Amino acid sequence: MKKSEINFTVELDADNIPERIKWDATEKPDGQIDDTKSISVSLWDDVQKNTMRIDLWTKDMPVDEMKRFYVDCLGGMAQTILRSTGDEFMSTEINDLCEKLVEHLKREAEGN
Structure with a gap:
């Protein structure tokens, strides 16, 4: 083995x-x-x-990088759940959350 x-x-x-x-x-x-x-x-x-x-x-580790790290982790989970189970709903929901979080991070970086 x-x-x-x-x-x-x-x-x-x-x-x-x-x-x-x-x-x-x-x-x-x-x-x-x-x-x-x-x-x-x-x-x-x-x-x-x-x-x-x-x-x-x-x-x-800077806080903004920590936040991005966790968004990336969530995105990876979305890919894994789709690949391992074929559950498109869960994958899409997680990806939608990631998109919202990315927008939040962009606004934070701009100071808004």
């Missing part, structure tokens, strides 16, 4: 706030350890029938 690993290393400050996040994976083409400002990992707990989440971001 083939195995693949994804590894995250989080460097914390004295207050346990992430200063640096590094990641690598066995399937990455370049095989290099890369830095990132944020990770969001969701795991389905089949026993509890709920989602466990790990959301981390470095203290120097």
Whole structure:
């Protein structure tokens, strides 16, 4: 059986706030350890029938980038739900929300 690993290393400050996040994976083409400002990992707990989440971001990640990160995550979920279940309604609803959020972010960037 083939195995693949994804590894995250989080460097914390004295207050346990992430200063640096590094990641690598066995399937990455370049095989290099890369830095990132944020990770969001969701795991389905089949026993509890709920989602466990790990959301981390470095203290120097700008708020506007954090908001964009989550809009991008939602957009990815829309694609995944369509591809994995064929549920066009859910995919469209999530994409519609993403479009509204993008417009909100644009207005924020313009200062309105």
